Amino acid sequence: MPIPKASIDEVASQLIQRFQTVRDRFLQLVEPLEIEDFVVQPVQDVSPPKWHLAHTTWFFEVFVLVPNVKDYQLFHPDYPYLFNSYYVAAGDRWTRAERGFLTRPTVKEIMNYRAYVEEHMLTFLSTAKMTEDLAYVMEIGLQHEQQHQELFLYDIKYILGHNPLFPAYKDLALAPSQEVDAMQWLSVEKGNYSVGYDGNGFCFDNELGRHEIHLEAFEIADRLVTNGEFFEFIHAGGYENHEYWLSEGWDWVNNQDYKSPMYWIKEDNKWMYYTLGGLKEIDMNEPVAHVSFYEADAYARWTGYRLPTEFEWEVACQKYEREIPANAHLMDNSSFHPQHASGPGFYGNLWEWTSSAYQPYPYYRAPDGALGEYNGKFMVNQKVLRGGSFATPKEQIRYSYRNFFHPHLQWLFAGIRLSRHI
Template identity: 45%
Template sequence: MSQPETQPRHAGLARRLADTRAFSETLCEPLTAEDMGLQACPEVSPPRWHLAHTTWFFETFILKPFAPGYKPSDERFEYLFNSYYNGVGEQYPRPQRHLLSRPGNDAVRAWRASVDEAMQALLNRPEVADEVIDLVALGIEHEQQHQELLVTDLKFSFSHNPLAPVYRPRQDSDAQAPPLRWHEYPGGLTEIGADPAEGFCFDNETPRHRQWLEPFALASRPATCGEYLAFIEDGGYRRPELWLSDGWAWLQEQGAQAPLYWDLDGDTPAYYTLAGRRPVNPQETVAHLNYYEADAFARWSGKRLPTEAEWEHAAVRLPVVSGSSSGFVDNRRFHPGVAGADSEGPAQLFGDVWEWTASAYLPYPGFAAAAGAVGEYNGKFMCNQMVLRGGSCASAPGHLRATYRNFFYPHLRWQFSGVRLAHSMEAGRAPTPTIIA
């Protein structure tokens, strides 16, 4: 009796690569040539640079070492579009990426097309090395990260234009956020982290390890704009007792009075969105908070931020697409929505906003970065940053999972970052969901 043929390990990878590369181009379709070079601060990058850098990744780490006879379009691109890989070589200064008007849009797209053709030829060979398969999978996830950055960076750059540019129109929702409930967990010994044998994961999600959790409760949804507006109206930005020392110093230096993109000067609070300037919808999930703001709001609420282990413990049994209310990049809304009702667990854990945790971005026990320049991807940033979980309205749902660890410096807030409250529980008390009136 003949045995059924098994699919090669890289089956479907070429199609997924093509779809991912095409979506980056789709995100740029509404943009003008002038938009493609915008960079409003050193921390963000122009859309054209994102298209070029993701192409650089495939050329540098896959085509040059693994495609015999491959000749780069321009050897100078290795310097221009290297982000931070010191093992590859020097990099063009990040704050000056907006000065790279050449290569222009057409030249970058032609380069992308030639790299895509070479990548498809490589993946369509009868035998593909496991190392190549792993690097292509990493490159796809890397491009999805840059798709999210392209959207968030563009929003920041557009926000400096008094015309409040519209990237993509959208319909506002008239949905109402459900009352805030608490999902309680008894704690105990659990495991967190990813197992690479179960599918793709970044190295910073490993190794899987044991973690002890004390009893805790997690809010049924992230905080809304209306709840955060109550914090502002109660003097939240003027009360030093609510702020960490570094957060209060940031507040005094920046003079912040509300989340990024908010304007409180008119009769009605408003914010800039990628659909233009809109009145703040109190039912929507609040976004563009930095770690200090999220922590101050939690203190004001009489609660705290969850640890990343608590967050993962609650999320690991839930599907990424947990309901029609979840917002991801593929719905082209580019703005957090209104949370739906929770059922099996907390709602809106994935999508809409990245959720700050109380955990510093540090290596898991036994972590070891990969060898070579690709090992610089995550490990060297494990210092002075905080972990966020869950993904946002600019994330691809297939890119997310419960073990995914995003990380950001605590003062930054141009990502779609929000806050979900948590609190500790008395040990031994039976879990009973409660409702905040």
């Protein structure tokens, strides 16, 4: 995970500024919540907003302040136990499925915890001798908090979207989208290509090492699949026909009795869906969201096409949209909703499922210590997603970024891009 090749003094100044910006953004994101929203955990995969706020603070306290500030006093001796997530090397931790039991500490106490750690962090950073190791840990901490800000939006949408009142997270100006153009195909010729991170800035260890792969000629869609196109799959009985589903996916869809993407509701013969702005009539021109890998794969089979591999996606992105365009629909837009599915649009809007299993690249080696648990230990039974979503900061996404989730999950901001062999 290389850090930017700038002078240590420049890195220190940049980290202080970014630390304040990233931490302030989380407070802005939770500002619309009522106090009761902070503690809810309806399912294991969803963490209470209060826990996200504390966990991201725990990271800086445990990995920066404790090892670097002489005689530093923990804000509370039990917080490392309560707010560790999965870092075995960092000590014992509270059970993930029972985070919602933690009505105490209170939201006020968690906010005091954030303020306490931030004060000590800024004091430390203003006087510390910056080293590459410290800059690396700080960079991981900032990236980590940004990832949790996106996870927070997944989670609060699940919390509010499963409330029978369907309360809005915040008021959103959701104007009807424009009618989408017919799907076009972007071609990539047969050949050998280099994939993986190639630059001087930050990347996660799972983007290394850069290596060569061979691809047969293929085409990839120039936009995401829309709600209207996915509705045709539903109307055609796609959820009832085993021919389109992987065996594991067929078991999943039947055991859960799913008939549509998450947040779709049929009410008085009208299809509605829950958005962060509340319950709305489905806009058939917007890209379909909140589909699992199983649903994305089944839809692709129904169309006669397939999902791209992660390497096809990366090579196509480098060819057709290597740089992030100014109008990319990312967190910086602050719209909190997917927009019109126009091409090529590889960056933002919705994460895109690929058919690739999440596995290490050649020469991969997890870093030593607790931070070595960040990515490598999850390289099993998960699928890779690419491209970012409307909740991903622009500074964080790149063509080599590899997100990963279990194939049954729907609550993330994920959609579908099709591919086909030539």
